[in-house]
Amino acid sequence: MADVTLRGIRKSYGSLEVVHGVDLDIKSGEFVVFVGPSGCGKSTLLRMIAGLEPISGGEISIGGRVVNDVPSPQRGISMVFQSYALYPHMSVYENMAFGLKLAKTPKAEVDQRVREAARILQIEDYLERMPKALSGGQRQRVAIGRAIVRNPKVFLFDEPLSNLDASLRAQTRVEIAKLHDTLDATMIYVTHDQVEAMTLADRIVVLNAGRIEQVGSPLELYRNPVNTFVAGFIASQRMNFLPVVVEGNQLRLVDGKALPLSHPQLAKAVTLGVRPEHLELASPEAAHFSGTLSVIEQFGEYALAYVELASGELMTVKLDGAPDLQLHEQVHIGLPADGVHLFDAEGRALR
Numbered sequence: 001m002a003d004v005t006l007r008g009i010r011k012s013y014g015s016l017e018v019v020h021g022v023d024l025d026i027k028s029g030e031f032v033v034f035v036g037p038s039g040c041g042k043s044t045l046l047r048m049i050a051g052l053e054p055i056s057g058g059e060i061s062i063g064g065r066v067v068n069d070v071p072s073p074q075r076g077i078s079m080v081f082q083s084y085a086l087y088p089h090m091s092v093y094e095n096m097a098f099g100l101k102l103a104k105t106p107k108a109e110v111d112q113r114v115r116e117a118a119r120i121l122q123i124e125d126y127l128e129r130m131p132k133a134l135s136g137g138q139r140q141r142v143a144i145g146r147a148i149v150r151n152p153k154v155f156l157f158d159e160p161l162s163n164l165d166a167s168l169r170a171q172t173r174v175e176i177a178k179l180h181d182t183l184d185a186t187m188i189y190v191t192h193d194q195v196e197a198m199t200l201a202d203r204i205v206v207l208n209a210g211r212i213e214q215v216g217s218p219l220e221l222y223r224n225p226v227n228t229f230v231a232g233f234i235a236s237q238r239m240n241f242l243p244v245v246v247e248g249n250q251l252r253l254v255d256g257k258a259l260p261l262s263h264p265q266l267a268k269a270v271t272l273g274v275r276p277e278h279l280e281l282a283s284p285e286a287a288h289f290s291g292t293l294s295v296i297e298q299f300g301e302y303a304l305a306y307v308e309l310a311s312g313e314l315m316t317v318k319l320d321g322a323p324d325l326q327l328h329e330q331v332h333i334g335l336p337a338d339g340v341h342l343f344d345a346e347g348r349a350l351r
């Protein structure tokens, strides 16, 4: 069991600073997911915790011990990579046992740990196979198994599922969630995938250009994003944003309709944010927006309607089931009583 603490972590490549002073407290046993757009510094941060990348400033502690100058193998961490990084000339068993043998672990104990990890991951039948004779999903389980046998205090995952197809991804995601429950270890996980972040994380850390934008539970980030960046980043379908004007106790919408404001706001020009799943079809009289249906994507269980307003803004509306809508028809949309977000000119959430 181990806390992980980051204090003022910086990283520069030459004169270019890419991580600008990150502070973060990860509790022992917590599952923390780093998300953010490509190049925001997720992998760099993870690799600095792993000791694979030197830090340019700040302090990293694992289990209460400052590890800035501790080499990676002595940090009590195990890392699982996107590329699996298995040794091609070794069997599954040998791949899993390799690190323990290097550490001069007694043979009987190596055997017991490898078999226990194989049991947890249900790869007992493949122990004698070579990696090339395994599917991508099986290889990734071996890579996870290799991490488990070392009995680390902290697991670090760098996009471990991104090479798998959709159904295997979902299956392995559930296995990782179960693993976290079984092992009770601290896990830090980097991903691009919204579903992985939302479903696996106790807390999500949203990074942008080398800085933390917000840290919170998946539902906190979904319900109370602190700014338009987090609001637009979290959730499967991007939040809709529209410019609006505050007039007294009302919001004036793009096409002239008004919406009562529950809290008076000082800002005049603001951005309204509303998630596609919180919009609904309405009668023309009750609608807050009307527009032309420019694209509809039917998923069976739900549909995404892309509606172009007269102002040129495109709104995404998520509708249950398989709505019977025709391309280019007029669609009328109602805003929910709650679930509407407001942001100031700098993109900060207004409460």
Ligand SMILES: Nc1ncnc2c1ncn2[C@@H]1O[C@H](COP(=O)(O)OP(=O)(O)OP(=O)(O)O)[C@@H](O)[C@H]1O
Pocket: 013, 018, 036, 037, 038, 039, 040, 041, 042, 043, 044, 045, 192
């Ligand atoms: N060895 C390097 N030399 C110079 N710049 C680097 C090096 N490694 C990473 N960077 C830069 O540091 C920044 C952060 O990279 P990092 O790989 O951490 O991003 P990321 O958020 O993990 O991105 P992705 O999701 O695309 O993997 C990027 O701008 C990248 O170009």
